[in-house]
Amino acid sequence: MTVSRSLREVSTYLLMVVGFAALGPLQFGFHLAELNAPHDVITCATKNSAPSSMTDAFKALVTGKSSISHIAHVYYLPDCIQMNEAEFALVSAMYTLGGLLGALSFGPLSSAKGRVFAMRLTSAFFLIGSFIEAVSNAIPVLAFGRVLTGIGAGAATVIVPIYISEVAPPTERGLFGAMTQISTNVGILLSQTLGFFLSYSSTWRWILGAGVIVAGAHAGGLMTVPESPSWLAANDNVFLARKNLQRLRGKKYDISEEASRWGGEPISPEVESLLNSSPAATATTPTSARGRRTSTSSRGSSNGSTKSPRTMGFFQVIRDPLYRPAVIACVGVMCAQQLCGINSIVVYSVSLLDNLLPMSSALLTILVSAVNLFTTIACSPLPDKLGRKTCLLLSISGQGSSALILALSIIFHVKWLSALAVLSFVAFFAVGLGPVPFILASELVGQEAVGATQSWCLASNYIATFLVVQFFPIINDELNFRFGSAGWVYFIFAGLAALSALFVMVKVPETKGKKDADEVWGRERRLD
CATH class of the missing domain: 1.20.1250.20 (MFS general substrate transporter like domains)
Known part of the structure; x- marks a missing residue:
């Protein structure tokens, strides 16, 4: 069986991995558009917009206006945050500033520490930032939450496309690469739809609070995601790279052609069985079992030796x-x-x-x-x-x-x-x-x-x-x-x-x- 294969042959596990990773760009789109619809309500320009009958129906699903207002008052959270257009623009711009910081810092971090480590750190920024936004009671607090979610967004849009490209089958990288933009659009559509229904009174906090739920799902899902085989191979762990690649492609798929550029010895059935029976062994692969990379896409000497x-x-x-x-x-x-x-x-x-x-x-x-x-x-x-x-x-x-x-x-x-x-x-x-x-x-x-x-x-x-x-x-x-x-x-x-x-x-x-x-x-x- 060759590397080239139809999308129908892609493993369910790979789809799940890509789905969890794509929750990062989804949150980028979500937070990009989250302040659009509730703009007037958040800034106190319109304090009590009359909800439509459709909004009333949706309101019942999220415990109702009275209980939301009660929670807000108990914890001294105002129905809105008084700010003019310049101040609102500043709060919005903080997201872009955070995105720039995340984009600059997380690329090298993902190369040094691994894609999965960087993505898990990204989910922490989303989680903390979303929570701060949802409970904010003043402009500086809301702006700070936007900076944190912006850092997560900038990091996600750097790391996730790399990760998806590295785990996707070579012949389907363009298709899987579109997941970054698709998930971003899903996030935008989600926040704007929530904004259509929930932009009144203190209910706008549910829009921002939804980011906490998505970030929690993102963090949990990333606990099941394997490290990129390409990153592992580039860092001299061909043994684990082959194991992760086999898991992503499926047990019956022949990875020899795809993994041949990495070098190293194939995993024997005995060692494969040992690794499958011991989760800890995966993280502590013996040095003797590690292959040395020989890909021409890395710098090596002219005689074929590698570093x-x-x-x-x-x-x-x-x-x-x-x-x-x-x-x-x-x-x-x-x-x-x-x-x-x-x-x-x-x-x-x-x-x-x-x-x-x-x-x-x-x-x-x-x-x-x-x-x-x-x-x-x-x-x-x-x-x-x-x-x-x-x-x-x-x-x-x-x-x-x-x-x-x-x-x-x-x-x-x-x-x-x-x-x-x-x-x-x-x-x-x-x-x-x-x-x-x-x-x-x-x-x-x-x-x-x-x-x-x-x-x-x-x-x-x-x-x-x-x-x-x-x-x-x-x-x-x-x-x-x-x-x-x-x-x-x-x-x-x-x-x-x-x-x-x-x-x-x-x-x-x-x-x-x-x-x-x-x-x-x-x-x-x-x-x-």
């Missing part, structure tokens, strides 16, 4: 000419993901889509999130079928065209075309710019540099996100005032999409079907 891999630091990886092209490619794609304008829709859809369709802005936000989720799921096989670079170019050109149509339709007041352009804009994002940037780092560099490279990627992503979210409304208002109508800002996004497409064509190599980073870049072997 223990050195973990590249954040600044080391950009100074090294061997890795710099990969870092530039990954950072450029991550910036393109944001500069093509997706968050102008996700974050500002309420005001942007107001009066475009005959429904409330809250429902419009949910609709946009649902379209983003379902198109991401539908398009998830495309990177493996068409190639990463092809999907990126299709996505960027589609978003650029949609931005151009959106600008013209808003200027000429063609409401139905504006609505279609928005949905097309979101749908094309799911084709490539949504999932592909998260899997590129693990395919463009070796184990020793992937953590630092992913940190560069997510740091640039958070900075680009901040620039779009912070300056989109300012530039939009200025252009609207100067030209006397809305929509002109999307000409800028169309231009940025054209520049992004040019960058991808020139700087980003195709990774589909390539075994490792050396094959991607056409190198025979990396030399010290």
Whole structure:
């Protein structure tokens, strides 16, 4: 049996492992959107919004308004936290600051200490931060909780794509890599749906408190997740790497081809039986049973001898000419993901889509999130079928065209075309710019540099996100005032999409079907 196999043959255990890992990006999306719907209630702008009949029905499932208010008063938690728009913007921005800190620090940590250790630490930040947010009674407390959840989010978006790429079957990495974007969209949709029902009185605390429940499930699930076989092999534990890989692929699956690049001796039936009967033995594999790695995607001498891999630091990886092209490619794609304008829709859809369709802005936000989720799921096989670079170019050109149509339709007041352009804009994002940037780092560099490279990627992503979210409304208002109508800002996004497409064509190599980073870049072997 070869490594190539259909998705139907993927083991249930692997699906469970990926599912638990993907709860990290889900919480990233959840906390990104959690303050959107209850904005007015949290800031005391609207203290007692009258809930609809649908909200009344949902309220009964979460113990009712009276008991929630009673709990809040017993523990001296106010129904809202008085703050102006500038203060609310600061609280929101704290999440981005935390995300930047998490992205910068957890990549190297995951390379040094392991993917699973880093993910478990991430779940602790989510758990503590969510709890602090839910019981906050003042601006500094809420902001501090947002920083902690932001650190967890930044860390999760660095580590989880690497981990999923390393445990996924080589022929299905593009499909499994889409799980990061899919779970992020699930988190956004979940928080916005809760916000639609629970944005009144002190009930908004249930929205933030739901993060505690998700974080608890995340922490518990990670207790059953094995360390990445690729990371173990890169750190000279080929023995345990093979064991974990066999467990992930299934007992009857032949891992010899996939594990051949690691070197080391196959696990004998006797040793396999011993390991299966003794959980402690897994964590204390004898040194004599450990294989030495011989992958060409790690630095070794020209005669084939190997050394223990050195973990590249954040600044080391950009100074090294061997890795710099990969870092530039990954950072450029991550910036393109944001500069093509997706968050102008996700974050500002309420005001942007107001009066475009005959429904409330809250429902419009949910609709946009649902379209983003379902198109991401539908398009998830495309990177493996068409190639990463092809999907990126299709996505960027589609978003650029949609931005151009959106600008013209808003200027000429063609409401139905504006609505279609928005949905097309979101749908094309799911084709490539949504999932592909998260899997590129693990395919463009070796184990020793992937953590630092992913940190560069997510740091640039958070900075680009901040620039779009912070300056989109300012530039939009200025252009609207100067030209006397809305929509002109999307000409800028169309231009940025054209520049992004040019960058991808020139700087980003195709990774589909390539075994490792050396094959991607056409190198025979990396030399010290």
